[in-house]
Amino acid sequence: MHRKRAVLVILLHFLETYKGILQEEEKAGKVIKDLYLLIMKDSSLYHKLEDEILKLHQLVETVELKVTEESNPPCKQVKPLFRHFRRIDSCLQTRVAFRGSDEIFCRVYMPDHSYVTIRSRLSASVQDILSSVTEKLQYSDEQPTREEALILVAVASSGEKSVLQPNEECVFTTLGINSHLFACTKDTFPSLVPLPDEIQVSPGDTEIHRVEAEDVANHLTAFHWELFRCVHELEFVDYVFHGERGRRETANLQLLLQRCSEVQHWVATEVLLCESLGKRAHLLKKFIKIAAVCKQNQDMLTFYAVVIGLNNAPVSRLRLTWEKLPGKFKNLFLKFENLTDPCRNHKSYREVLSRMKPPIIPFVPLILKDLTFLHEASKTLLDGLVNVEKLHSVAEKVRTIRKCRSRPLCLDMESSPQQLQTKAYVRQFQVIDNQNLLFELSHKLESNSQ
Numbered sequence: 001m002h003r004k005r006a007v008l009v010i011l012l013h014f015l016e017t018y019k020g021i022l023q024e025e026e027k028a029g030k031v032i033k034d035l036y037l038l039i040m041k042d043s044s045l046y047h048k049l050e051d052e053i054l055k056l057h058q059l060v061e062t063v064e065l066k067v068t069e070e071s072n073p074p075c076k077q078v079k080p081l082f083r084h085f086r087r088i089d090s091c092l093q094t095r096v097a098f099r100g101s102d103e104i105f106c107r108v109y110m111p112d113h114s115y116v117t118i119r120s121r122l123s124a125s126v127q128d129i130l131s132s133v134t135e136k137l138q139y140s141d142e143q144p145t146r147e148e149a150l151i152l153v154a155v156a157s158s159g160e161k162s163v164l165q166p167n168e169e170c171v172f173t174t175l176g177i178n179s180h181l182f183a184c185t186k187d188t189f190p191s192l193v194p195l196p197d198e199i200q201v202s203p204g205d206t207e208i209h210r211v212e213a214e215d216v217a218n219h220l221t222a223f224h225w226e227l228f229r230c231v232h233e234l235e236f237v238d239y240v241f242h243g244e245r246g247r248r249e250t251a252n253l254q255l256l257l258q259r260c261s262e263v264q265h266w267v268a269t270e271v272l273l274c275e276s277l278g279k280r281a282h283l284l285k286k287f288i289k290i291a292a293v294c295k296q297n298q299d300m301l302t303f304y305a306v307v308i309g310l311n312n313a314p315v316s317r318l319r320l321t322w323e324k325l326p327g328k329f330k331n332l333f334l335k336f337e338n339l340t341d342p343c344r345n346h347k348s349y350r351e352v353l354s355r356m357k358p359p360i361i362p363f364v365p366l367i368l369k370d371l372t373f374l375h376e377a378s379k380t381l382l383d384g385l386v387n388v389e390k391l392h393s394v395a396e397k398v399r400t401i402r403k404c405r406s407r408p409l410c411l412d413m414e415s416s417p418q419q420l421q422t423k424a425y426v427r428q429f430q431v432i433d434n435q436n437l438l439f440e441l442s443h444k445l446e447s448n449s450q
Contacts (some may be wrong), residue, residue: 267309
């Protein structure tokens with residue numbers, strides 16, 4: 001009886017923790033179904049386990065592990081990714097976690113920059129995507145020869161091209177900020193060029209000049225909290241332990257990392273698109289204010305991203321702009337640089353973080369760095385036995401993530417039309433991620449700065 005109760009307790013804890021992910025894993029679902037059937041057969045013999053069995057039954061129903069014949073799946077709503085946020089009503093929606101079976105709309109471009117829009121599962125393989133594209137283009141009617149077979153290529157804004165292998169999955173969330181998918185033949189592959197710049201590089205004030213720093217910071221924190229809450233604890237482990245094979249299970253984490261990079265490039269883009277020296281200095285001041293408010297909100301992810309963006313070489317070399325910054329803000333930014341200094345294993349940051357109480361948005365890349373060190377520093381199996389000490393260390397790191405999210409985030413923000421406009425702006429940044437182009441803009445602004 002004691003052993004059976006122990007097995008039930010472990011199973012209940014497992015289901016409670018990973019019930020959302022189990023819906024995506026057929027093999028795991030089958031194991032749970034088999035265990036569930038065996039337990040139900042014994043339920044009449046062990047009346048003292050009624051409470052545990054009832055809870056198990058409720059959890060199994062929650063995760064939809066049906067033990068009867070499968071019914072037709074319900075119609076699923078298509079979810080937007082970042083690069084599909086072009087309608088304000090879409091970008092204002094609260095973010096929810098992605099699963100591999102979720103469907104999205106995606107554009108796949110041709111060498112001449114025409115495109116087809118396909119509806120695809122987030123976890124779809126490259127072969128599945130090409131099949132959808134082929135169907136749209138009606139290639140099947142033409143019975144293409146071997147040389148005419150399509151390949152899928154990720155093309156970055158810098159012109160870098162990467163051919164995706166047919167068995168790769170979940171490629172949508174691994175694309176760069178301004179990267180796009182192209183379908184072409186091997187013959188037309190050399191002619192692929194990036195899409196024309198989506199941002200019009202022209203003088204004039206952008207939205208950042210018209211909004212308050214505190215409002216921007218609060219909306220950034222609120223959005224990034226939504227994204228952080230969507231990332232399951234297991235995604236951190238899969239990202240480090242399984243690498244490419246774990247890509248399907250880490251879609252939400254990939255999107256959060258992509259967003260962190262997007263904020264960094266947003267800071268550089270806004271500064272370098274501002275031609276007026278005085279307004280540029282004012283922008284530096286505003287971004288430092290944004291970083292300060294994010295730190296106050298305990299949003300260390302955004303804080304880091306803004307500081308890294310200001311330290312981006314095309315921005316940091318603008319000597320005349322930085323000289324016009326008031327001394328108070330120069331000293332404040334120096335403190336921020338010291339806080340983000342990676343020396344002594346990010347000692348300054350870790351000390352500040354240890355004094356914070358939930359809710360906290362930590363600097364996620366550092367968590368992944370810590371997990372990677374734990375994983376690569378020792379083997380998971382030693383002489384055929386599980387390295388329990390290693391797994392305990394990994395579990396302790398995962399518990400810190402759980403602690404960060406143990407309390408809800410509460411920010412006092414109005415719901416006025418102006419605030420909704422700021423919210424829409426924050427959630428659909430248009431950025432330049434081509435470092436060469438950023439350097440060109442920087443040299444146009446201050447050609448002689450070092």
